[in-house]
Amino acid sequence: MSIEDRYKLNKEITLIDIANELNVSKSTVSRALQNHHSIGAETTKAVHELAKKYNYQPNAIASSLFKKSTKTIGVIVPILSHYFFSTVIAGIEDVAYKAGYKVIICQSHELYEREVIVSKTLLSAKVDGLIVSVSKETVNMDHFQQFLDKNIPLIFFDRLPTGIQSNSVSVDDYEGAFKIVEHLIEQGCKRIAHFTGPLNIALAQNRLQGYKDALRKHHIPVNDELIYECGFERTQGITTTEKLLTDQVSVDAIFAVCDPVAIGVMLTLKQKSIKIPHDIAVVGFNDDPTATVIDPPLTTVAQPAFEIGVAAADIFLKQVIGPSRSYIKEVLKTNLTIRQSSLRKNR
Amino acid sequence: MSIEDRYKLNKEITLIDIANELNVSKSTVSRALQNHHSIGAETTKAVHELAKKYNYQPNAIASSLFKKSTKTIGVIVPILSHYFFSTVIAGIEDVAYKAGYKVIICQSHELYEREVIVSKTLLSAKVDGLIVSVSKETVNMDHFQQFLDKNIPLIFFDRLPTGIQSNSVSVDDYEGAFKIVEHLIEQGCKRIAHFTGPLNIALAQNRLQGYKDALRKHHIPVNDELIYECGFERTQGITTTEKLLTDQVSVDAIFAVCDPVAIGVMLTLKQKSIKIPHDIAVVGFNDDPTATVIDPPLTTVAQPAFEIGVAAADIFLKQVIGPSRSYIKEVLKTNLTIRQSSLRKNR
DNA sequence: CTGTTAGCGCCTTCAG
């Protein structure tokens, strides 16, 4: 069948079709398409023209099979619908597409099992690299070890795992927490509660530590009664606040592990007619767009989400070019963003 | 090299390795792995055990090349960080994974050019289907036509294109708009402004039409001065409100094309100390999580985002099994969600 | 019940 016929029937056009039409071999076509210098200018031109005319699309699958590279980066995040994660992904995509990579995005939905499944899927999809923020349930990291074993670049961000050595991009959670708690103290807060994330996750530990150390620096005793293990969701912020209120624990500030939780806290306090920041100041972590929607606007620690994605993808590119035995650990700075929800002075 | 050796060196284990070890042919192994009935129970068991022992991962690329199916669905959305889109994706993933498909997600970032690029990428990645919400810039649909030409199921959702026949999932935008504007009228609003989306997009047209018809039904003249072409972003809601205020146009309600815009409207009105809903009522469309964060809470039209994703993926599955010549057009119901931002009576 | 054979579409050595 002629290339003309195949084209009209919407059949895939392959190297062979072009080769036959031009009476050259498929190797020549293949080389011409890559602008290989050893092919005559005439031939190269003719091949390109025909390819264009018949809208030749190289079969990426076949190419991958040979080259053992899919030009694909896998990304696993807990939940896509968090602004932080989707912004990180935008950063990843930005550098990935420029470098000719496509991105496969998967969600673990905060489920360990789902995470194992998608990591297996991505492994057999032969991604060239994997960028991950682990689910809150994850403790066992065996499913990631396989990527390292096969020398597939593996980069963790935000939620760094314990017990596995690899590349990572994170922010200085400790310092961010320290600064924001210190800010609360400067505002005159003395009984500052902390709603933590799941404590198997390093960032939750680090923020907790920053909280504790800031208190200690200012000679405020660390009181375990003021530390509530919470989570990352708005609903958990709501339930934890309700618990705190029924516990009748007296506090003058709440430092939530992240903005969604802080939003939950504020909604609950407002519902109970507790004045923010007058009665209780509230601060979060992330700088979600919602932080400027709630009234009063939320004081928080801004994370450079887009840059985190960029950094992660950059590490991937470095590792894929010259896979070194050493790992890159990048720690970005946070930015204390003061708004009304914590301002008790000068009002 | 023995399978043992290859395993230790973290080399890929293939069918051949297992076949050699068991002194059978690779076809037998291939069949055993698929639990083909014609293979002896003994052999099948032995193969599975060895596969497990050496952590055999089938090479999906090689399989795809032969089967001409990648078991992958491509998804293109304008922006991942909108709650609506990430929730639709969650719905798509849910049914896709259950049916053994993986999902590649791409963003167009509301750019026509980017949309063309990613659709080409997905085409050459040989996705088995494509689910799309088009960018606001997109008018030319040629890049999607290729999928139809190759009989690759194509499903549009939310932002339906014009000038291309295909499957689609949408909500009854007209009815949703009609209901919410009628609600405003019932609340005593007489001068209701509408901030539209880009009018090349059908849903923006439909919501506009619903707005107009609701007014007409209640004998309120449609006034073009009250119709502002806006967009889908919070920032556009802010600038459009500012324009309306400097225009000194008198209104008692604003119907925004979507919640992010409505949020921008409210933030601006609040900043100018205009009371919501007393001076101006505000309503949106989507039911973003932010709708319950802003004060007063936002009246809006809830869209079943997750179900939209489910419906789109279901259509894909139907089309992939028996690709029919007829297209499926599914229209889901919306749900008027009344909150404080529009309640002028009974207060 | 199992093996042989022949590709899927592409890329690259090796020969001219």
Next chain:
DNA sequence: CTGAAGGCGCTAACAG
């Protein structure tokens, strides 16, 4: 400068 040949890993006729 170009062609022939082989193979990436898997699958499915077609034979036994």
